[in-house]
Amino acid sequence: MGMDIDDELRRLFADERLDVPVRPGATDAVVTGAGRRRKRRHAVVAAGGALTVAVLVAGGVVLSGMTNSSSSPPGQQVVPTMSATLKVTTTPSSVAVPPDRTGSNSAGGTAGTTKPSTSTGKVTTSVVKPPAVPELRPAGFGKIRIGMSIADAEATGDLVRQDNGSPECTNYTFKGYPEGSVGISATDGVTAIFPPHGARTPEGIGHGSTLAEFRTAYPAATTDQHGYRIVRLDQGKVYSFGFGGGSKVDEVVLYTDKQMCFG
Amino acid sequence: MSAMIEIIAERDLQGENVGMDEFADFVAGAMPGLLRYGHALTGNPHDAADLVQGVLEKIGSRWSSVVRKAGDPLAYTRRSMANAHVSRWRRTRRENLVAEIPEAPADRVRYAFEDEPLWQALRSLPAKQRAVVVLRYYEGLSEAEIAHTLGVSAGTVKSQASKAMGTLRTRLGASAEGR
Numbered sequence: 001m002g003m004d005i006d007d008e009l010r011r012l013f014a015d016e017r018l019d020v021p022v023r024p025g026a027t028d029a030v031v032t033g034a035g036r037r038r039k040r041r042h043a044v045v046a047a048g049g050a051l052t053v054a055v056l057v058a059g060g061v062v063l064s065g066m067t068n069s070s071s072s073p074p075g076q077q078v079v080p081t082m083s084a085t086l087k088v089t090t091t092p093s094s095v096a097v098p099p100d101r102t103g104s105n106s107a108g109g110t111a112g113t114t115k116p117s118t119s120t121g122k123v124t125t126s127v128v129k130p131p132a133v134p135e136l137r138p139a140g141f142g143k144i145r146i147g148m149s150i151a152d153a154e155a156t157g158d159l160v161r162q163d164n165g166s167p168e169c170t171n172y173t174f175k176g177y178p179e180g181s182v183g184i185s186a187t188d189g190v191t192a193i194f195p196p197h198g199a200r201t202p203e204g205i206g207h208g209s210t211l212a213e214f215r216t217a218y219p220a221a222t223t224d225q226h227g228y229r230i231v232r233l234d235q236g237k238v239y240s241f242g243f244g245g246g247s248k249v250d251e252v253v254l255y256t257d258k259q260m261c262f263g
Numbered sequence: 264m265s266a267m268i269e270i271i272a273e274r275d276l277q278g279e280n281v282g283m284d285e286f287a288d289f290v291a292g293a294m295p296g297l298l299r300y301g302h303a304l305t306g307n308p309h310d311a312a313d314l315v316q317g318v319l320e321k322i323g324s325r326w327s328s329v330v331r332k333a334g335d336p337l338a339y340t341r342r343s344m345a346n347a348h349v350s351r352w353r354r355t356r357r358e359n360l361v362a363e364i365p366e367a368p369a370d371r372v373r374y375a376f377e378d379e380p381l382w383q384a385l386r387s388l389p390a391k392q393r394a395v396v397v398l399r400y401y402e403g404l405s406e407a408e409i410a411h412t413l414g415v416s417a418g419t420v421k422s423q424a425s426k427a428m429g430t431l432r433t434r435l436g437a438s439a440e441g442r
Contacts, residue, residue: 005431008381009400013303017376020298020308027291030316031283034323169389260389262349 133177133198136206136254138233140193144182146237146256147189153182169261183261191259195252201239209249214241286326290319293337300341303397304348306386318343341402342412349394349413384434392427395420
């Protein structure tokens with residue numbers, strides 16, 4: 001066939017059907033989100049001290065704009081999304097209790113129920129930890145192990161398949177931990193695990209760990225081309241920690257060098 | 264002129280908020296193109312919305328320094344998107360606030376695009392290979408520019424591009440014969 005693939009690609013990328021309609025209010029949503037990120041960063045900087053316990057609690061549950069009941073394009077399943085992005089900063093005198101917007105979503109069940117704040121003592125603690133999260137170990141996370149086949153991984157009942165991904169990397173989230181995800185290859189099995197935020201390595205490092213804590217735990221870590229800190233494990237596996245330009249871990253991954261999920 | 268003075272006074276008063284107004288203008292203008300670009304990069308409108316929102320929020324939260332250091336915020340945003348998508352495939356599905364994704368699959372004209380063999384072939388590529396193709400044919404970047412954008416060597420770009428093109432040819436050939 002004499003098809004010129006270069007031309008075909010240019011034609012495809014010029015196709016107007018590639019347009020995605022902008023949602024009304026999109027700009028406001030982005031500006032608000034940006035402001036929230038900035039405030040969060042400032043709050044973290046201001047709090048600063050070692051006494052500050054920044055605990056990530058699943059509390060602010062935000063529902064997707066796309067309701068789960070809506071139909072989606074063929075082959076795409078809209079996943080009920082729940083993003084728990086809430087920081088509770090414990091300070092000696094007061095505790096900000098996030099508005100509990102539950103009732104909005106029950107999927108996953110990670111949103112810890114917020115206890116009514118009992119103000120018996122001086123310090124009101126309303127921080128509720130979600131159920132204990134398993135450790136992220138070189139072998140894997142919970143029942144999900146690196147190298148496990150798709151069938152075995154699905155059989156654990158811990159995963160929810162996502163619509164996106166590629167043949168080399170089918171994407172799953174954890175039932176109960178929608179913020180985590182797992183990439184599984186048809187040939188190499190589980191190749192990448194993004195554990196949920198509460199997970200820690202046996203050395204105690206996870207989301208929210210400081211650079212100093214990280215360095216103490218992993219003095220031999222290296223930095224890859226994308227700026228991620230890499231801790232080499234056995235059999236081609238690594239822990240990768242991202243700091244997102246800040247001073248605290250905001251991404252944790254266990255993956256093998258066979259992964260085709262990301263660069 | 265008095266309007267100008269007012270604006271300046273306003274600027275002094277509001278400080279960072281004025282920057283956010285500029286950012287809002289930027290977002291409003293750039294959004295359609297970024298969503299389209301995100302669609303090409305990720306292969307579906309949901310992930311496009313997600314990618315655009317995440318990257319723009321990050322950029323907005325550091326808007327003044329982005330403007331100061333990056334010069335062209337649009338180019339910077341597009342690079343960030345390519346990078347964010349390649350360096351980590353979808354991590355967390357977040358609330359989609361930016362794109363109006365048609366709810367009814369009955370919109371056949373639009374979603375016939377999903378049936379384009381080349382589009383399907385492209386979607387099946389690993390994220391990095393797809394990004395190389397998009398940067399080359401959508402963005403029109405050179406190999407060196409792609410390497411710079413993705414933080415990889417020119418050799419990697421070359422090998423990823425050749426793998427990608429090989430796969431696309433094979434798949435298209437197969438689907439053409441299957442007709």
